[in-house]
Amino acid sequence: MADPIFLKARYVFPVASPPLENGVVTISRGRIVAVESHRGPLWAPHSGRGEGDYIDYGDAAILPGLVNAHTHLEFSDLTAPIGAPGIGLAKWIRRLIDAKINRPANSKQCVIQGLDESLRQGVTTIGEIAQQDFPWEDLPNFSPSGVAFGELIAPGNDHVPAAMELARSLEMRERSLVREGDSPIFPAEKLGQSPSWRIGISPHAPYSVHPALLNAVIKISAEKQIPLAMHLAESREELQLLAERSGPLRELLEELGVWDPSAFSLPRRPMDYLQMLSAAYRVLVVHGNYLQDDEITLLARRADRFSVVYCPRSHAWFRHGPYPLEKLLAAGVNVALGTDSRASAPNLSLLAEMRFVARNFPKLPEETILRMGTLHSARALGLDRELGSLELGKWANLVVFSTPKHKTVNLLNMILQDELPVLATWYQGKKLICSSTKNGDK
Ligand SMILES: [Zn+2]
Incomplete structure (x- = not known):
């Protein structure tokens, strides 16, 4: 042209x-x-x-272009969310693990499929929770880009060294990306055939990440200025595990042979994690479905580095309690929007998420919903100076x-x-x- x-x-x-x-x-x-x-x-x-x-x-x-602040493109081949509406998180994770083991599609192809679907829905920027086989070398010439948060899982202390090795490889990849001034995102030409992505780090969730790993990756995030995304305050089961060290998530961890009591010796509630995460460079609190008032106050006070990613249709799939959206916005928290994956949402349309919010929060001004799906999500990813x-x-x-x-x-x-x-x-x-x-x- x-x-x-x-x-x-x-x-x-x-x-x-x-x-x-x-x-x-x-x-x-x-x-x-x-x-x-x-x-x-x-x-x-x-x-x-x-x-x-x-x-x-x-x-x-x-x-x-719309900004999907949280997804897992490895599940883009799924034709319907896993389970039935109202499914418990532990039960859903069991089914997800089965799906991961049994499905024939290769994860690289699923990521590419998800990028293509996103583009067709007007999404140009993505906060992706990336697996080790993220197709860095095979990405289409022009497709959405954004931040690829390498996922780290280490439920027990024994798993921490391997996860740390992975964290260090992410740090290396971040360093290998070409930088143009202080601009975090680059035109495709700069990176050869690959569209421009930057690296993030994602300690998965309180039930799957030992605090020893979390503290180490928070240090990496702060020292290397790498954004961090963590699923937090997502389900009642998570709150029960933290408060009482019991419930369906403990049963799941025991069943998988990865229950380590030392992972839960200190943290009792999401606030404990937020306080730890306060030392990171930039944090996306993914979901935040059950954030309490004092946690929301902390997030608002540290809005320079914290954002919350609301995944509306995924929230609805699990039939969680009412989402504290108005409270978060009124407090001044930067609320971004995400689809989460096709394992808990029907597709990767961020516009469908925005429409869902418009229907379910009729008092919310349309401009706010538009901002959440564009500029606020870009800010969450640290890209708002470049896009959004x-x-x-x-x-x-x-x-x-x-x-x-x-x-x-x-x-x-x-x-x-x-x-x-x-x-x-x-x-x-x-x-x-x-x-x-x-x-x-x-
Ligand atoms: Zn997620």
């Missing part, structure tokens, strides 16, 4: 500033160089803008939605309520998918 590229739509939602009617987003060398309103024809002879590519999407809305809103100098990551022709008072409300299709996804100034060429798309 020529450079620059002018994209016009009836509405543009920059997120960091008010929506624009008849908005034009100008892209040059993969970055956003202008966001403005423009009446009249967009084409070169009439616009006085000179040469370039002109695309008028007509009745459509341009939004920043349509602002000058940020990567041109965009999603274009088809909108109805008739006049509407609140278009954003319509996007979040209706099943409007994704028309196109743009990643770093390149059009990756386009489901339709209507409305003068040239």
Whole structure:
């Protein structure tokens, strides 16, 4: 395509500033160089803008590319969540382990499948919990990128050395990534055939990570400035395990032969973990379904480094207690959105998560929901200076939605309520998918 590229739509939602009617987003060398309103024809002879590519999407809305702050793409081949609604976490983990052992698909292919699905749903940035066989060398030329959090599991003290070896290999990979100034994310050209990713570290959860490992990786996170993601305050079973050292998760650990009482000698509740995690560089508290008031206060006070990732449809799949979303937002916590994996959500559509939130929290302003799925999620991943809103100098990551022709008072409300299709996804100034060429798309 020529450079620059002018994209016009009836509405543009920059997120960091008010929506624009008849908005034009100008892209040059993969970055956003202008966001403005423009009446009249967009084409070169009439616009006085000179040469370039002109695309008028007509009745459509341009939004920043969506940011899925938490998923596990290794399960992208699953066609339905595991178990039945309301399944207990320990029971679900048993079924997940079985699924992992028995399914034929290779995990690399599943990751690639998940990246492709994400793109088709307008997701351009991902917080991925990555396995050791993450396909670094086989990633498609252009697909979403983001932060790959290497997963670490060590339920007992005996497992800590092996997990530490893995943590150190992640640290090495982080160091091997090319850096451009202090910018954490790079154009594909810089990394050869692979899209740009950065490294994170994910001590899995309180029931699967010995505090000895957790403390060691928190130190790595702080020293090497590597973001950390941990599932926390996810289920009542986790709270019971921490408070009483009993319940279905203890039974599961015993059954697997990995129960180590020393893992639970000190921590009694998620707050103990939050206090430990306060020393890390940047932390994504994944789920936080059962966060208490004092824990929310701590997260708000340390909002410079903590974010909470709400996974709405996964939360609903397990039928957890009411999610403290309004409390978190009112306290000033940075709340991001994630799909979690297809093992507990029907698909990888972040827009479906946003629509779910709109339906279940009708008092929440639509702008807040849009922010959670874009800028807040980007902030959680430490990428908000590079993406997450349509602002000058940020990567041109965009999603274009088809909108109805008739006049509407609140278009954003319509996007979040209706099943409007994704028309196109743009990643770093390149059009990756386009489901339709209507409305003068040239
Ligand atoms: Zn997860």
